Amino acid sequence: MSDGNNILRVNGLKVHFDTGRAPGGGRRIVHAVDGVNFSVKKGTCFGIVGESGSGKSTIAQAIMRLVPITEGSVFLKNLQISGLQGESLRDARARFQMVFQDPFSSLNPRKKARAAIREPLDLLGIGDAKGRDEVAEEMLTAVGLHRDAGRLFPHQFSGGQRQRLCIARALASRPDLIVCDEPVSALDVAIQAQILNLLRKLQQDMGLSYVFISHDLAVVQYICDEVGVMYLGQFVERAPVGKLFAEAKHPYTWSLMAAALSPEAERGALAKRPLLGGEPPSPTNPPKGCRFAARCPFATEKCKAEPPALRDFGGGHRVACHFAGELEPPIPELKSAA
Amino acid sequence: MNTDTLAPDSNLVPPPAAKPDHPLRETLVIFLKNKAAAAGMILLLIVLVGTIFGPALYGVDANEMVWIPLSPPGDGTPLGTDYLGRDILAGILVGGRVTLIVGAVSAVMTIVIGVVVGAFAGFFGGRVDAALMKFTEFFQVLPSLLLAMVLVTIFAPSLTTIIFAIGVVGWAQIARLTRAEFMRIGNLDYVKAARAAGARDSYLMFRVILPGSLPPIIVSSALVTGASILFEAGLSFLGLGDPNTLSWGLIIGQNQNYLLDAWWTVTCPGMAIFVTVLAISLIGDGINDALNPRARKRG
């Protein structure tokens, strides 16, 4: 906990949304994030993967203080950003910034590129007008756009270029941390590769740290140093990237791996894999035992009754499964490694 | 329709001639090409010029008896005279000012109340929203003409009360629209991005979300202006207009008993109202079409 190297520490984070009265009386509470711990070391990238609705974006927005935090704390270095309010929160915002998924909706259509990049500086009162323009141009070139591109409106850029603009904007206030919520999911493969490489390069050049959200395991493996696998508001497995992909131990992680496609795979390969059926349960009423039990091929009575703890398997590898380490992975590659 | 995007072969080089293409420019072009909207603009311009310069140019006092009462158009006066022998054309030219001012001012009032209520409800959501929307609903279910009549009767008919009455009864619809737009845009990532960049609530509401939600508000403002003019006419017609200030509605209202004998006394100011409302709604339609062309390219 007291590791001075950590840029970000998230402790016991819970975000619950109250969505009105429940039919049977009481309130309907969405347990979007339900007790999440992790930390991000300086200059590294922490990845979060999981299904739609598992709470990935909610973590991102809780860190960014865009949704109210129900419980838990978030520290940026030594600053507890979860406790900040009003002006002190505004002042701290320069140090953590965000890149959103959809490059079409995350730029104000009425602001020219340069104004969009300058906006954080303007709002936070960093530097003088001339200095801000210089920063904007510097950031444009840093993300591989021409400095004159600042004169154009967002609709004059392609999707990939817009995502570059969003990155430039996030960089403008020289943050320590950038939270990227599926920054490449809306892009096609060619542009995705450009943006991933850009993010990597910026990380090296500027010593940036990222929280990187994606649902694509291959992308996460490419860019992240540590990964948390999320299911229904909680981490079911968390490990350094090499360990996770070499010896994943949670049945849900296996099912994500099984569903991944590869250009080299045989036609119809999916049919031979252990695919997950059904749908995740509602986050309004999470199951009381293991949250994955209803869909897990290995589930027992114990799983349905008792929630598994996130147990340590050494080397920073943690798994929340009662039978972690005892089960035979249904993925051939993992078997040979084990 | 084509936009100057960066040169295809490199990310680094914008084309030398790349002009910043404001997102509204295309809208303006579409609007200007719309024939119906252009007709509306011309009609409105005629009405405005007529009411601003007309009285001075025509030079007839609208309140004086100038000719034989109820004489038909062409028989001594261009548009005939009313039951007191006052010149109808002079009345229309002078009365237009009041009608248009009442229409415009009450429309502004309607829009301001509506936008403010809707903006707060849509932006803050939760309890603020619930309370404001209950309040709005209350105004929406009240029969508006009746409410306006009651207000005007209680406070004695004067221009101020009429404007106030029209403003009070009409804003609910604008409030709902604004709220919906604020909710929609408030959820877009660029608003979150601005907040993450350190924007205060007031900046988000009025500098980020409001400009984005203006288009539908502008369109319905045109409708509201038209409706306000009709409303003023309606009130005057029912005898609830300010009797001391001549307006189109008042001319109709005062002459309604002579409708069968002297059609022109009612028809001519009626036409003036019709043309003005038509012009405004044509312009409104034009703006609407320009803002929502069916196949708008997004790249």
Place this chain on the structure above:
Amino acid sequence: MTDDTPFLEIRNLTVEMKGDAGMIRVLDDVSLSIRRGTTMGIVGESGCGKSMTALAIMRLLPPGFQITSGQILLDGEDITKASEARMRQLRGNDISMIFQEPMTSLNPVYTVGEQIAEAVRQHQGLDTAKAEQRAIEMLKAVQIPGAEARLGSYPHEFSGGMRQRVMIAMALACQPRLIVADEPTTALDVTVQAQIFALMRELQEETGTAIMLITHDLGAVAELADDVAVFYAGWRIEHGPASAILRHPAHPYTSGLMSCTPRLRLGAAASGQGPALLEIEGMVPQLGKMPSGCRFAPRCTLADAHCRSTVPVDTEVEPGHAAMCWKTKAEVLA
């Protein structure tokens, strides 16, 4: 259930759009054919004309776009010349389309059951009771649990994956002979995508429908497609059997796409840094601003003066596998 007569054959299709300065070519001389009971994968970056091809087949091009030359033969019938009445008959009955966005392609004010039943009633002339029966069968076929009960649900009560299954159920309800699926899983999770792909394969085996699968994911192509056509800037720049193209692409653009795709490394392969992702620098040229010569030349590492000046011809590298590139032969030999 496959046989070698093409069910859909597109010959030299050109689609143009009205621009400020005359017509702009969106699809340029595109040819491809899909055999019965097989899947054709259409790949390419955003804006290369994949959806336009699909819409041209459906004859649902947006206003301002038109087919200016070429033929689309559906079982021998040229549908570019078909009347609107004939097209209505074909759409739904013989061809159905699954759109990318499952959230917006279902009508929110009707129940899912009504929408499927309506499609069946219109196209197959079944009566209300039979149509409803068919709707239940279809929901079962796409593995929606409690199909009878879900018939009365509205689209918003379904998750994205379920909605996409409903779309597939609707597309299949009339037993079409061709399904055009435009990025059917892009908006979905990998786990749901896997379910849907498995379902599409199963249904194809049962019914023998031909499928045109539009995607930019080469993994999806490997999983489902028998044949592939690669699109770039309105050209079909490579086509052939999926296995051949994915093993040894003949066009530099296709091999570029291959090396852009991050690969998942599991087990022993996961240790250490993976290979760097290569990039195809730059971006797809804009409509109406196409470079002369090969349209890929500005981004191509192999391009020379000849490429930049002269439009490449379709060159066969092995039977049934051709690429539109001057360097094809050299590259495959190398």
